[in-house]
Amino acid sequence: MENKSRRNFCKAAALSTGGLLILPTGMHGKIYGSGSDKLRLALVGCGGRGTGAAVQALTADADVELVAMADAFEDRLNGSLSAITDHFDGEKEINVPEKNRFVGLDGYRQAIDQADVVILATPPGFRPTHFEYAIANDKHVFMEKPVATDAYGVRKVLKSAKIAKEKKLNVVVGLQRHYEDKYLQLLNQVKKGAIGQITSGQVYWNSGGVWVRPRQQGQSELEYQMRNWYYFNWLCGDHILEQHIHNIDVANWFIGDYPVSAQGMGGRQVRNGKDHGEIYDHHFVEFTYASGAVIASQCRHQPGTMSRVNEVLQGTKGSVNTGPGEIKTLSGETSYKYDGDNPNPYQVEHDKLFAAIRNGDVISNGEYGAKSTLTAIMGRMATYSGQVITWDQALNVDMQIMPDELTWKDNPPTMPDANGMYPIPTPGVTKY
Known part of the structure; x- marks a missing residue:
C-alpha cells in the first residue's frame, strides 16, 4: 500500500490545510518571488520514493528545476532520471547535466551544493548525515521518514532541526498523514x-x-x-x-x-x-x-x-x-x-513546502519527525x-549502528557468519 501510493505520481497540484509554523514578521529568511526566481532542486536517493518525491516537487511549483541528482548506484540514478523525464513527457523540461549526476557514497555533498531545495530519500540510515550537511549549507529540505536508525542519529537530527529553525529553513518530513485532510x-x-x-x-x-x-x-x-x-x-x-x-x-x-x-x-x-x-x-x-x-x-x-x-x-x-x-x-x-x-497528501506536503519557501513562511517538521x-x-x-x-534510555543509549562515514572499501556494520547467516537479536540476551 505504501509503495503503490507513493509511486502513483500525481500531476495535479492539490490544496489542503497543513501545519505551518509561521514565524513573526521580520524573522523570515530569503523569500523567492513566484515567477521571478527559479528554485534549484537536488535529489539525493534515486529509488522509487525519491523519484516520486522529485515528480511531486516539480509539480508543486512551476519554477522549480531539477539541477542535480545523487545515488550510490549509477543504474538507480539513470532509471530515476528516465522515469522523471517520461512522467512529464515534454510538459516540463528535465535537464540534469551529466556533470551534476553524482554516483557513489559521497556524491550527496556535490548534489546538495548545487541546490536551494533538497530531497533526501536514501535508505534512512544515511539521513542524519545528509540532513546535517544540507542544513549546515542553508538548504530547504524534504526528507523521507524515518529520519535515523539509531539513537545517535536521532540526536544528530534533533540538533540539525534546531539549527534549521534558527536559520528559518523549511523542513518537511514524509510523515504525510500530517498533510492529509482526513487526519487533520x-x-x-x-x-x-x-x-x-x-x-x-x-x-x-x-x-x-x-x-x-x-x-x-x-x-x-x-x-x-x-x-x-x-x-x-x-x-x-x-x-x-x-x-x-x-x-x-x-x-x-x-x-x-x-x-x-x-x-x-x-x-x-x-x-x-x-x-x-x-x-x-x-x-x-x-x-x-x-x-x-x-x-x-x-x-x-x-x-x-x-x-x-x-x-x-x-x-x-x-x-x-x-x-x-x-x-x-x-x-x-x-x-x-x-x-x-x-x-493526495504526498503531493500536498510538497505544495506546502514550496508555498512556504515562496511566501517566507517556515515549516518545521524536523523535531516531531525525530521524536516519532x-x-x-x-x-x-x-x-x-x-x-x-x-x-530517556532510548534517547541517551550509547547506540550507533550507522557509521558516520562509509566507503566502498569498508565492510558493513553487520557481517554474515560462515554459513551466510546474520546475527539475530534475541529477547533475554540482547541488551542495551
Missing part, C-alpha cells in the same frame, strides 16, 4: 473534545511484506546489503521503524505527547532465511504515555495473513477510527464522518531485548 479534520474533532481524553488505542501495519533482492555474483558484502537495504538495521531500522512509524506517529500526534516507556515482543517466523538479513517479521509493543494512555502497536510482514494499516483510539467519551474517518460515541453511534475530497523515529526505535529495542525501555 479528525484531529480537529478530537481537540474539540469529541472523544474526551484518549486512554488507549491500537495502531497497525500488517501486510505480506516487501521485496527481496537476492545476492548477485560478484557483489561485495557492502553492495549486497545496500541493494537489499530493507533487511539490515543500520540502513533500515526494521519494519517497525521504516513503515510502522506512520501509525506510531499518529498515536503521538493525536495524544499530543511521546511515550515514557515501551515493552513488547517480536521475532522471525516466516522471514528467517539468509536473504532476510537480521530484521524481525513481527513486533507487538505497548507504549505507555505520561497520561496513563496505552497504545498497542502491531506490525507484521507475513504473507497470507490479515492485512491492516490504520489507527483506532479510544477516549473517555468515544473513539476515532482513522481508516473510515469516523468518530463514535461510547454507545456506538457515529457522531462524525469525514466526507471531504482528501487530496525515536518512538519506533524504542519499540524495536523493547522487542529485541524483551525489557522495558524508557524514553
